[in-house]
Amino acid sequence: MRLAASSVALAALVAVASPVLAHTSTPAVATAVTAPSATPLRGAPVSELVARVDIPWKRFQLDNGLTVLVHEDRKAPVVAVSVWYNVGSKDEPKGSTGFAHLFEHLMFGGSENSPSSHIQTMNAAGATGLNGTTWFDRTNYFQTVPTPALDYTLYLESDRMGYLLGQVSQEVLDLQRGVVQNEKRQGDNQPYGLTYYATLEALFPEGHPYRHSTIGSMADLDAASMETVRDWFRQNYGPNNAILVLSGDIDEAKARELSQRYFGGIARGPVHTPLQAPIPTLAAPVEQVLHDRVAQTRISRTWATPGLNDPDSVPLSVGASVLGGLASSRLDNVLVRDEQIASSVSAGNQAFQRVSMFSYSAMVKPGADADAVARRMDAVLADLIANGPTQDEIDRVVTQFASRRIQGLEMANGKASVLAEGQLYSGDPDFYKKELAAYAAVTPAQVQAAMKKWLSRPVYSQIVVPGEREAYVEAAAAPSGATPAPAAPIQRVAREATPAIGQVSNVDFPAVERAALSNGIEVVYARSTTVPVTRVALEFDAGVAADSADRLGAHTLMLNVMQEGTTTRDSKALAEAQERLGASVSVGSSMDRTSASLSTVTTNLQPSLTLLSDMVRNPAFAPAEVERLRAQRLAGLANEKTQPAAIAARALPPLIYGEGHPYGRSFSGSGDEAVIRGLTRADLAAEHARWIRPDNAKLFVVSDLPLAELKPQLEAAFGDWRAPTTAKGAKSFNAALPQTSARIVLIDRPQSPQSLIYGGQVLPVSGTDDLLTLTTANTVLGADFLSRINADLRETKGWSYGVRGNVSTMQNRSPYIVNAPVQANRTGESIAALIGQYERFLGADGVTKAERDRTVLGDTRGLSGSYETSAQVLGALRSNALYGRPDGYQEALAGRINALTAQQMDAAARAAIDPAKFVWVVVGDASVVKPQLDALGLPVEVRSAPAPTTAQ
Template structure:
């Protein structure tokens, strides 16, 4: 079954935009979003060997014994209810899967499932307001909705005191929604979805999956269109059509409700019956079960787009989920790509260096499955050459297969990740998602965990057989090239009143213990013994502020730390991580670099030895550096091809000056000139200068005591010593805000949207008044229900989402507003943004209800803030970075509770200055420039084109 681990280190741009532009949902119509974090425990090598012998399968590894007990019951109205108890945090997660997706549409009426998901966030008959409102003042987290080909789901994690409210809301839109669907709401959400479609297609390669869907399935097949549908069909959707969609599909007998968290089975079932039991079910449309294609599509399509490099897609039609070959197909993709040791990565990216990236995945769906292989061709190399090498490797793989050692390593790595990931109860990939997915696809909430033994027993022969069967020359190929000129049952519930939220929050945070290693490294430990895993973060002052005249150096150092250390070269290092089930990665920010570590307790000592090698003895191979730099330069071109990436690169020097440490691109990738000139000596000197025990602190969270970890850390990290040279100082110059607004334009001819970004330099963060600043920033632009988002998205329908973020830096902070808008509303959107900010500072400061909602939400969110070791680690690491006492985190709810309107108004006047914004707009200047100039906000300058 589908056990592929979706992973990858996100750049700063992705971190900013993925969270803030998701709007009311994350549409996972694009391939890959359905992959869940499932991986498992690694046994010691000797034990594994004995098991292999017993099974007669050299690639066998023992599957972990993971307990995920559940209660499953069907209510009288047909609703399937699944309950799991998890009492480690005072939160409960709810996840409802409706058995309806884009596969249930028909030609001429595509996009209905996704459009309806949007409508479901617009209130119900008994709660006509924005659906998010009560949740965003109740401490809800992981709140979202998704649509794919097969199903639609809605989920949230709430404090236990808000459970009645959440179940009332979910049940109200299941049983009391049809009357709330109005023509006005339909028109509003239709515009929002159309902007989402424009936003997706405006991105490089944004039309690929639409082409793949129409080319690999016959026109009458439900997978021959993407989830978001067509513009014409969205325009034609009538109010009657939409109401019939609700009547047909949104009923208890067509849904799965999962409740997990700090609640008993008895209480959860009683509440399920209380809120959902009186909702009737009528006849549910017959569900499509399977529509696999008997033959491959042997076809090739080539197209051009505003992309920086050519991408090759190869697609094979394969069996749907639930088949006997599912596990082998899934494992095959990990053997082919997605890892440094994978076959295609080694050949195309490392050895031949004709590609910058390669990925592969099995996309299993209800009716049919597909295998995808995608390769980004390195500029300067021919598609024909790359495709020939790719085809050769695929043929050879199908012929010779893979070694048992490599297959075993992959399984062990996946198994270790599951142990680490099963701490989360809700959200994408959490326990509720796993239970619902298992029930939906396999008819058993425990199916995915029960299948781990089958997954563990897949042999190298099994993989080779599916490779030989499915990786045929007959397949679909899509090549997207750059344009020649790159243009860049129960008692009725009272529906008259929403249940009150119990605002009592009781948290038991583990005590922070501090000690110092023999080499002077300071360590903070928080014990958490729920799963046998240990997480660590080593952070050291440096980052982009230490780049000097080589913007991007700190990021390259972080990247190269994972390219081999000690006695392991890059590939051997990656293989060793997989063997241990360990994960070691490095990150770089504006002021700090960090190393992240996680391992199973049973493999802690050898994993720490590997961590020690990364810290004290990185290889910084010349050959690896050459390859990394080459691919890095290609990735900069990718950034410049995306409106948001281009804006993140161009705004910082406009705010701080090009020679300022914060004037480098906020993507962290630096400039092409700097990357070209970086040498191994630069890496060695940076590492020696900044990564030293007297400039670092280590935070440890996990299943370990001080008595266990202190000697182990001294044994492994204790021989790492600071150099004799004094630690250099990092002085960040202060800059002045401009006296009036400035506007910079970047031309992107033919762009379907304009990307608006406005920046403002803020004073450095300080603990005094931090809560007032956050409350002020949230109400105007920090969340879905903020003023600017409600204006541009919900009222005007000009944007898929508008938000602002204040970056966390040591010195002055960049505050950035961003809004992708439809082209013909660019200037009007800028005017609306200014109007909202000016009103916030004048005629309409923060209102009592806005502040009350913010306070409730922030305080109640603490219930879920420390649910996982990773969350706890992140909070403590930030506290340590800021030099704050341990009680600062614990006292946060009291400080928020004490906020007043006067304090928040004062923060707005102290920090905000919309008439001093530095604006950057990326779009089609032929259509937008004159109207922007007519706003008369400030001087307008057209920046040199990056095309």
């Protein structure tokens, strides 16, 4: 690590416009290049979009200080329950970093009157979206539950607010400390995974509340004593320091009754005043060079800026979007599209309550000169500050922001979060309206002034270059035989009995309608009127499996280039059109299907469909774009070679399927480097003609508009589309599958504080089979938080942040895949524990009555919250079609699941899953891991991690 005066004097660049980007009446970097023949696409005025965002609420406060917000929304029989505590990592004293996040974990471990895991009890209640998060300014807990489970949920939330500490034993503390440390290792193990710590430490002075990361340090987590942890809870988690939000199938009167019943008896805690945090200014520019096992040099610049309540916060956020947040941003246009010296760029103003961090960065394209990239990215910023953004750029930012805000309000918890944030950070649940109004009113002059004021100060520059990582600080080994001093016993307080959960009604899935366009494309439609949003998926029978074994990556590269220009709109014009409409238009692929997707506010549906149609039907495959996207893909392939998950995901499929099988390749579809280098424009055009055609397509639509109003718009966009005369593509799944047996392939990735275990087999079932019994059994075995394998490795042993084993449903032969990131020194023991769990479950120790009942109740009760959004409904329509399911599949699930027996679940799992056929891929440091694996008695093959191309 090196700290030195910056070689890039950014302040000097800001003083005058760059001579390369000299000021004109329209700045060069903001000019849109649109072909004259393109039809201008304009959406509704921003004012109309902003007016659509409204979350009515009521607020009251209990005598103990608990603030309660209520939003009534009767769209579904569910209520989002969200509790926000006014404490985060910025409030942690020196020596206690990571405590807020550690306590988030402890509060999921059960409470005095509900000693089981909170996740276990809430899953059985049918909770969806169940989680908790910690950040600099707050800790929150949330779940959406069926209305009959609301009393039960509020009882449990109040129990962990007022009656927790008696359940937090030394054993629980030690276990969750280990889980958090493994969560830290999991993040640290990623490429660039240590750089955020360096940014905070360089940007904020010693003692500043925002100087340390929320995850904390290994040493501070090691040092957490029981009394220290108890004191942290007592000081910060009282009702007067919390906000309860109830959003959904509830009104104010009921909310008053229930909140008083369950929370009213909790005593006030100490008054907690969050720490103030000044906005620091560096004395001089700072440049820091870090090393990591990465494929590309990354250059970033960061300043501390004002918090979200400051008038400059919105102008800075808008400026960041113009600089590097939009798809058509200044940095994208100059560095990525025009000069092609960076493979990707980004910019953002990360806003917190007291401070924010404005940053922008570029990933240096392999072969490019890093110093030249640094100069150009700084020149683009200097030009933006000197000349300001255009009104069109601001309009595009604001339209996107408003559109995304509207689309985010479908979920009851989405609205709860918006209200809670406003109350917690600004004392006003309607803060989101003020923020939207500020976005809608912001001017180029305001953006320019805010950027000039805050970004002319000394900058922190971070450069991450390929190489050996700096030393990693691990957790301390527990002293042999050391036993912490026992903590004083907690006097438990008896409460009333836990409320019963009422009868939960079956899910009411929207009626499915069908139609056909004049060219024969089938339309599958369902209506959702919660928000004025339309989602469209034009799906093709292709996917990653469409690639032949000798052309891996051809299909997805074709899709990438499709999105970067049509015969009437070039790459910049396509990006700008989406932004003006507030629409998201993209193409992508799963293993079995390729889809062109659209999400838009319904007000802008017609022009958005025009854009989707143009992208799908008229790709230009411009030679310059082909070369640019080829280079980006090659850079992406190099990056994959540095990522543990990507390394494992590329290694396992050919081991279990064979290299000639359509599923025997990385499920990402990123392909083979030699193939990508050799593809021509003609190859991509032929790939498009083979697969992206109306006789291979089906339209799925979910909208607030009725089908009768939608169909003419769909017809106008796609009805006159005719198939080419060339033959339609076809996939073949006739390749023989290899016979596998238990063995280990160790991929050596030095300096890995964690090992990624990735193993599995090809199952004797396909996605078109009825897999309900198997997948329900596997909920108990591998898929759920409470599953046997996660309960063992995370909740009992504390060796992992999370372990899953899943039936990866595919249209043809489906795989079973175990994903287990574990601490490096427990790799061998973890594989042994996994094998043991599978063997016992598939032998004499199958599904218990308690596991069967818990799983059945959770799966059936959770259906009411599983199709809350139009995106969830659209996904169900698509999966029903892919796997040959009837339209009534979702509504029939509850009855079918309720009828399952433990014996049926055992039989389905034992007929499909066989750990004796598992191939285990381990990505980790062989010097640490190999001796552990040798002790297991399985064949071990060692491979070197693939070497990324790092030439700059």
